[in-house]
Amino acid sequence: MQKELITEKSSETQKLGEKMAKKMKGGEVVCLSGDLGAGKTTFAQGFLRGLGAEGPFVSPTFLIMKQYKIGRKKPFREIYHIDAYRVNAQNIIDLGWEEIVKNKNNIIIIEWAEKISEIIPQSALEVEFEWLDKNKRKIRFKNFKFLK
Numbered sequence: 001m002q003k004e005l006i007t008e009k010s011s012e013t014q015k016l017g018e019k020m021a022k023k024m025k026g027g028e029v030v031c032l033s034g035d036l037g038a039g040k041t042t043f044a045q046g047f048l049r050g051l052g053a054e055g056p057f058v059s060p061t062f063l064i065m066k067q068y069k070i071g072r073k074k075p076f077r078e079i080y081h082i083d084a085y086r087v088n089a090q091n092i093i094d095l096g097w098e099e100i101v102k103n104k105n106n107i108i109i110i111e112w113a114e115k116i117s118e119i120i121p122q123s124a125l126e127v128e129f130e131w132l133d134k135n136k137r138k139i140r141f142k143n144f145k146f147l148k
Helices: 010-021 040-051 088-096 097-102 113-119
Strands: 002-007 029-034 065-069 078-083 106-111 125-131 137-142
Touching: 002 010, 010 040, 010 078, 010 137, 029 113, 040 078, 040 106, 040 125, 065 097, 088 097, 088 113, 106 113
Parallel strands: 029 106, 029 125, 078 106
Antiparallel strands: 002 137, 065 078, 125 137
């Protein structure tokens, strides 16, 4: 199922990420794609907050991958936030991708997922961001079965 929404403030984009995170059960891979400045990191910040991760939430552009542990009772234990802008699929595989992705106690959110598409599972949830103007974003959700 595909759904399309428009946000007009970064706080709306964050709240949307937070709302979507509350639907996660564990084992999901959430792929964020779109142009630079389109809202991927802003959405990820809300998403991480909604999952119960502790901030600060910044894109792991230079770290490549940031890991958050969840202390509260959740159906998942760890969140991996990956920024694939400066890397290729082999770089992510070398960071332990195969173990991370097969563990159903993990949730993975990937910015610039299109750059490592060959290792993304077909079941991944896709969120595409389109920059419309300074504050306005068009956000498309694909494969989110819980959207109506």
